Amino acid sequence: MLRQFLGALGILTTLAPDRIVEVFEAIAVKNPDENTVHSWFGLLIRVEGIVLTLAALRNGRLYAWLMNITGIFGAVLFFIPRLYERIAGPLVYENPESVEWNEHLTDGVRVIGAVYVLLALLDRRRRNRA
Template sequence: MSRIVFAILGAVVAVFPKQTLTVYEWLAIENRDECTRRSWVVPAVRVEGVVFLVASLLGGKTYQRLLDFSGAVGAVALAAPKQYLGVGGWLSYQSSETVEWNSRFIAVARSFGGLVLLSAIRSHKSGGDDSDATAELDADAESA
């Protein structure tokens, strides 16, 4: 199941990076009108989407490494959401010290981090075998 979710998420982010960022900023940042994105953020978000999509479609070790990395990032977001968002702000915005995070979004970042971490742990417990999702993706490909 998580492979399908990652594939859909990757496709949406790859095709609509500006819109994805706009929604993210609308949810996450109180003073978004005062924040200026760095020039490389939109292309980087598109690349991230492509990586999620390709790794999800390939499956196997490629997908497992994506989950490993995502789980590690999720663990950081779960344990220290303010610092996680602070690093993201520092990487993504000019004058990042002026970014005011929505206090409710801090809880969202923590919850999302926990969800991604649990997905990575679940995948390891099953030996990296996401056979349900593989069967669903194969069935979709055959019906197309």
């Protein structure tokens, strides 16, 4: 079921990268209208979607690698949530200093990190049983 979810997320991300950015900004940023997203960021999101979709369809090494990376990334988000802001700002925005992050972003990033770790562990357990 996780593979199907990731596949659907990958397809959505591939087809609607601008909408993904809008949702991200609505949740994470206080002043989205005052910031300019890098022109190439939509392409980066689209590539991420393609990788997610291919990994979900193949269920081989790429999928296992992606899940391992997801778990590692989740642990970093959980233990160092402010690092997300320091990475996401320059990655997403042309002028990251002008970004005002929502006050509850840190808690949300921690929750996402915990979910990523849990998903990676559940997938690892599934792969070890197979």
